[in-house]
Amino acid sequence: MTDHSKIEDLRTAISAEIADAADLAALDQVRVAALGKKGSISALLAGLGKMIPEERQIMGPLLNGLKNQVAAEIDARNADLKQAALAARLASEKVDVTLPLRKGPVARGRIHPVSQVMDEITAIFSDMGFTIAEGPDIETDYYNFTALNFPEGHPAREMHDTFFFPPDEDGNRKVLRTHTSPVQIRTMESVEPPIRIIAPGRTYRCDSDQTHTPMFHQVEGLVIDKSSHIGQLRWVLEEFLKAFFEVDQVKTRFRPHFFPFTEPSMEVDVGCDRSGDSVKIGEGEDWLEILGCGMVHPNVLRNCGLDPDVYQGFAWGMGIDRLAMLKYGMNDLRAFFDADRRWLDHYGFRPLDLPTLFGGLSS
Numbered sequence: 001m002t003d004h005s006k007i008e009d010l011r012t013a014i015s016a017e018i019a020d021a022a023d024l025a026a027l028d029q030v031r032v033a034a035l036g037k038k039g040s041i042s043a044l045l046a047g048l049g050k051m052i053p054e055e056r057q058i059m060g061p062l063l064n065g066l067k068n069q070v071a072a073e074i075d076a077r078n079a080d081l082k083q084a085a086l087a088a089r090l091a092s093e094k095v096d097v098t099l100p101l102r103k104g105p106v107a108r109g110r111i112h113p114v115s116q117v118m119d120e121i122t123a124i125f126s127d128m129g130f131t132i133a134e135g136p137d138i139e140t141d142y143y144n145f146t147a148l149n150f151p152e153g154h155p156a157r158e159m160h161d162t163f164f165f166p167p168d169e170d171g172n173r174k175v176l177r178t179h180t181s182p183v184q185i186r187t188m189e190s191v192e193p194p195i196r197i198i199a200p201g202r203t204y205r206c207d208s209d210q211t212h213t214p215m216f217h218q219v220e221g222l223v224i225d226k227s228s229h230i231g232q233l234r235w236v237l238e239e240f241l242k243a244f245f246e247v248d249q250v251k252t253r254f255r256p257h258f259f260p261f262t263e264p265s266m267e268v269d270v271g272c273d274r275s276g277d278s279v280k281i282g283e284g285e286d287w288l289e290i291l292g293c294g295m296v297h298p299n300v301l302r303n304c305g306l307d308p309d310v311y312q313g314f315a316w317g318m319g320i321d322r323l324a325m326l327k328y329g330m331n332d333l334r335a336f337f338d339a340d341r342r343w344l345d346h347y348g349f350r351p352l353d354l355p356t357l358f359g360g361l362s363s
């Protein structure tokens, strides 16, 4: 066999190995076996040095040609295998854009109906030019009662089933606020009229049944100006009720009532229909009590350093949980505070759907 045909056999054998290499690792083995330091072609090339010049003149170009051809074949196969590997990876990692999105934690979470209703109330009154005021849950007797014209020992204090703290060194007992009305006092003490605030927050009374829980939520409203009057009170409340219940018309009925901090005091009923399973606000012949209100009592204004001959105002208070139950049809208040995920999944709201008047309150 001539050198020439030996080289041809080697070329054929290596070419076949290159073609058979199933992956990049196998191809590299072929490369090392042929062109590596101890590879078959490298060994032949190393032999050139020992040849006589005439022989080398023939074998040199042959062997270098073989080396270059094998290297080129390996490169080509290498590119093919890489391409195939990429294609396989693309196929295995294919994203089906028609699949529904898996919900992330933000989308799975739910806003509690109380928070939702607070946001709705805030949106409505903000739109009317009200700002939000706050006060502490732990109140002094003065802010919760005395400043609001509940005289010491007056039976109206008993109506509130107050949670009292143990007396301090001076014998004063703090309370868990029984209503949001103390925020009226704190606001009048710190803000110059005109005042237009609402104060949503937690309130506490020692009471528990289907419609009462020891902790519940109220929203207080207060307007103080030089010419505030009951007509405005009625307008504000009716506008609120229409916006909140998302109806075009509401009927209201103002009944005389007693609250120490307002004079006159009224309870407001809203027209409703109870004939179906749920109460429908804004239609029907029935009435539903919904809030308490009145003109701020002159004693309350005086307690806050405001002259009742100059300033007057109106106030109201309503139960947020009760509004939520009416609007969204839950019938047991205690479930609000059970922290049951299933209840929240059912009655809760999507976290990024903030209620606005233009975008819809509860859409």
Ligand code: DAH
Binding pocket: 178, 179, 180, 181, 220, 221, 259, 261, 262, 291, 292, 293, 294, 295, 314, 315, 316, 317, 318
């Ligand atoms: N604070 C009262 C309550 O909890 C509700 C209330 C009634 C608030 C009349 C007011 C008001 O501001 O004017 O029963």
